[in-house]
Amino acid sequence: MKALAARPRLRGALAAAAALLAATSLAACGNDDSGGGSGSGSTGETGTMNVLAAASLTEAFGELADDFEEEHPGVKVKLAFDSSATLAEQVNQGAPADVLATADEDTMQTVVDQDGTVGEPSVFATNHLVMAVPKGNPAGITSIDDLDKKGVTYVVCVDTAPCGKLAVKVLDASGVTAKPASEEVDVKATLSKVELDEADAGLVYASDIVTAGDKVEKVDLPTDNENLNTYPVAALSGAKKPTLAKQWVDLVTSDQGQRVLAKAGFGKP
Amino acid sequence: MSTRSRSRPALGRAPALLLVPAGLAVLFLLLPLVALLERTPWPDLPSRLVAPDIVDALRLSFITSTLAVVLVVLIGIPLAWTLARVEFPGRALVRAFVIVPLVLPPVVGGVALLTAFGRRGLIGGPVYDATGYSLPFTTAAVVVAHAFVSLPFFVLSVEGAMRATNREYDVVAATLGATRWTTFRRVTLPLAGPGLLAGLVLAWARALGEFGATITFAGNYPGTTRTMPNAIYVALQADPDAAIVLSVILMVVSVAVLALLRERWFDPAVQGATRP
Numbered sequence: 001m002k003a004l005a006a007r008p009r010l011r012g013a014l015a016a017a018a019a020l021l022a023a024t025s026l027a028a029c030g031n032d033d034s035g036g037g038s039g040s041g042s043t044g045e046t047g048t049m050n051v052l053a054a055a056s057l058t059e060a061f062g063e064l065a066d067d068f069e070e071e072h073p074g075v076k077v078k079l080a081f082d083s084s085a086t087l088a089e090q091v092n093q094g095a096p097a098d099v100l101a102t103a104d105e106d107t108m109q110t111v112v113d114q115d116g117t118v119g120e121p122s123v124f125a126t127n128h129l130v131m132a133v134p135k136g137n138p139a140g141i142t143s144i145d146d147l148d149k150k151g152v153t154y155v156v157c158v159d160t161a162p163c164g165k166l167a168v169k170v171l172d173a174s175g176v177t178a179k180p181a182s183e184e185v186d187v188k189a190t191l192s193k194v195e196l197d198e199a200d201a202g203l204v205y206a207s208d209i210v211t212a213g214d215k216v217e218k219v220d221l222p223t224d225n226e227n228l229n230t231y232p233v234a235a236l237s238g239a240k241k242p243t244l245a246k247q248w249v250d251l252v253t254s255d256q257g258q259r260v261l262a263k264a265g266f267g268k269p
Numbered sequence: 270m271s272t273r274s275r276s277r278p279a280l281g282r283a284p285a286l287l288l289v290p291a292g293l294a295v296l297f298l299l300l301p302l303v304a305l306l307e308r309t310p311w312p313d314l315p316s317r318l319v320a321p322d323i324v325d326a327l328r329l330s331f332i333t334s335t336l337a338v339v340l341v342v343l344i345g346i347p348l349a350w351t352l353a354r355v356e357f358p359g360r361a362l363v364r365a366f367v368i369v370p371l372v373l374p375p376v377v378g379g380v381a382l383l384t385a386f387g388r389r390g391l392i393g394g395p396v397y398d399a400t401g402y403s404l405p406f407t408t409a410a411v412v413v414a415h416a417f418v419s420l421p422f423f424v425l426s427v428e429g430a431m432r433a434t435n436r437e438y439d440v441v442a443a444t445l446g447a448t449r450w451t452t453f454r455r456v457t458l459p460l461a462g463p464g465l466l467a468g469l470v471l472a473w474a475r476a477l478g479e480f481g482a483t484i485t486f487a488g489n490y491p492g493t494t495r496t497m498p499n500a501i502y503v504a505l506q507a508d509p510d511a512a513i514v515l516s517v518i519l520m521v522v523s524v525a526v527l528a529l530l531r532e533r534w535f536d537p538a539v540q541g542a543t544r545p
Contacts, residue, residue: 085506153406158489160507181406182488183495185502193488197389198405 046074049244050096052087053079054103054231055188056127059211060264061101067260068251075244083186084108084162091116091236098239099248101231103127104162108232118242121232124252126267127205128227129166131219132194132212139200141219144174147201154201155193158183162229163190167203169226191216205229210265230269302520309517310510317514325492326500326515327522333408333496334476337415341423341472346465349427350453354439364428371421378417379485386413386486410487411494415476422475423468430464431457470530477523 053061058081065077080087084102088110091100100117101124102108108121131154133141139152147154156171157164164183184190187204194202195215209218221227233252235245251257258268317323351357352364370378384390386404388397397403404410438460442452458465480498487494489503497519505512 083506151401153403155488158503158506160503180490182490183503184489185484185506189484196383196387198383198387198403 045241045244046072047241048076048078049098049241049248050078050080051099051101051248052091052095052097053081053099053101054084054087055081055186056103056205056207057081057101057231057264060207060261060266063260063264064251064257067256068248072244072247077248085160091238094238096238096240097236098241098245099233100236101233101252103231104165104229105232107162108234111234111236116237117234118237118239118245119234121234122249122253123230123269124233124257125231125261126269127207127229127231127265128221128223128267129163129170129203130206130209130221132191132202132204132209132216133200133219134194134197135215135217137217137219138197141201143219144170144176144221147171147176148178152178152201153181153199154178154203155182155184155190155199156180156203157187157190158185161186163187163203163205166227166229170203170221173224173226174222205265206267207265210263228267231266305513305516305520308513310514313510313514314517317511318518322491322495322500323515323518326495326497327518329408329411329492329495330477330497330519333411334415334419334473334479336412337419337476338423338469338473340412340416341420342469345420345423345468345472346427346458349424349431349461350457352424353428353431354436354457367421367424369421370418371425375418375479375481376485379414379482382410382414382417382482382486386410405486406488406490406494408487408493411483411496414482414486415479418479418482419472419475423472426464426468426471427461430461430468433464434460466530470527474523474527477519 051061051065061079061081065079068077069075080097082090084104084107087100088102088107091097091111092114100108100111105121105123108117111117112121131141131144133139139149140146141152146152156167159165159168163186181199182193184193184202187208190202191204191208191212193199194204195212201219203221206218209216233249235242235249239245252261253269262268348367352360352367373381383405386393388394388403388405393404404413434457438456439452442456443449447455478498479496480502483494483496484499484502489495489499495503497515501512501515501519504515
């Protein structure tokens with residue numbers, strides 16, 4: 001009985017391993033194909049380009065990096081994700097990077113003020129807050145007013161983070177008086193409290209819900225102008241690969257880039 | 270100690286091969302602290318010290334780390350004694366488990382605590398379903414997180430002290446008719462006094478500085494769960510100068526408390542322990 005019970009799990013693990021192998025070998029094939037292609041996207045610049053991006057862009061930029069590398073043989077896109085404020089600070093301290101994409105314009109402005117960007121940053125996406133609730137929505141949350149219900153536990157980002165600044169605006173505009181149970185340090189930490197079902201609701205970005213999959217459910221919030229963050233991207237003046245950096249900005253703002261971003265839950269600029 | 274130093278034979282000069290790295294080690298530990306002090310905007314210090322959110326965070330940190338130490342002492346002394354004095358199969362394994370929270374990244378400890386005591390946790394789940402009580406996001410959760418990370422420091426310190434004291438004292442007490450409980454109370458525990466105090470201070474300091482497990486398990490809200498380290502982390506994201514000021518406050522307070530304890534307890538205790 002025990003052996004029987006164990007076998008499907010073993011088979012599952014084997015299948016997963018096989019799938020992983022297949023996926024990596026397929027990916028390798030894909031690279032080979034593009035390597036043998038026309039190379040029309042080549043700019044003369046090869047090597048590694050460093051892209052710094054807000055944590056919420058992890059999935060979208062990951063996919064775009066694959067596309068970019070395919071179009072530019074010999075180029076490797078190195079992505080680093082962190083909170084926008086941390087990345088902007090790193091750029092201002094002289095970190096070697098070619099492109100910066102942040103989750104709000106205030107943060108990007110700190111780099112513009114130091115003449116850290118080439119020209120004006122381009123806004124390429126928007127994001128707004130929604131409520132994440134645990135799978136099955138145990139507390140029966142249907143609108144933001146339900147956060148005021150007795151016994152409802154909700155979490156937000158701390159107000160030093162862009163998502164927390166936005167949460168304060170949204171909660172004020174909705175007249176919610178109940179205090180959050182916790183102010184988490186960033187949006188991923190806020191989401192994980194909901195994923196673990198320790199909180200009945202969390203205010204997170206619409207894009208985070210998409211990437212969280214089926215562990216959480218979404219409850220929409222009103223999306224007036226108060227509830228909106230705009231994402232700027234810019235080639236940096238300290239770039240080692242200025243042409244590639246410019247092309248990355250072009251890709252992100254192109255139709256192709258917009259499709260990937262929309263799929264990841266971002267809004268149009 | 271004093272008799273030993275009086276009869277110390279001439280050992281020759283301490284070798285530079287040891288002294289130079291030792292000096293480097295001291296520099297390595299001291300330099301970041303000096304740099305922190307150098308960067309501190311001192312004129313801001315008094316006003317920050319009385320700011321309501323800082324007072325809240327400091328008070329919360331003191332209350333939770335002290336309660337954690339009380340909890341740690343209550344369960345830590347019996348555990349240390351059992352490890353030091355009772356032969357049982359799997360003792361090495363138990364000792365290894367006691368050390369785990371020491372080597373575990375604190376954030377992992379926080380996640381582990383959630384899976385055990387969260388409202389969907391192994392123990393927290395049934396409790397929540399039966400009573401509606403949920404531990405995370407409460408001050409009690411901060412105490413639990415603190416106790417989890419500081420218990421190993423205390424147990425290791427006390428167990429070490431108990432093992433270092435000669436077991437024959439216990440045997441003598443037993444031949445004189447003392448029960449094992451009396452022996453523990455009147456002989457073993459007093460002899461382990463210095464180790465106990467050292468463990469107490471270590472555990473308290475560890476709890477005071479705890480960040481990862483606390484923010485993961487208990488969350489971060491002013492007044493209930495935002496301890497000083499949480500407040501420092503939050504400040505670091507918005508205003509690095511404020512974070513530095515907070516760090517200096519926490520550092521000064523901890524050093525002051527440790528110095529005070531040392532003055533009051535350590536020296537006499539250490540002398541008392543080495544005398545026999």
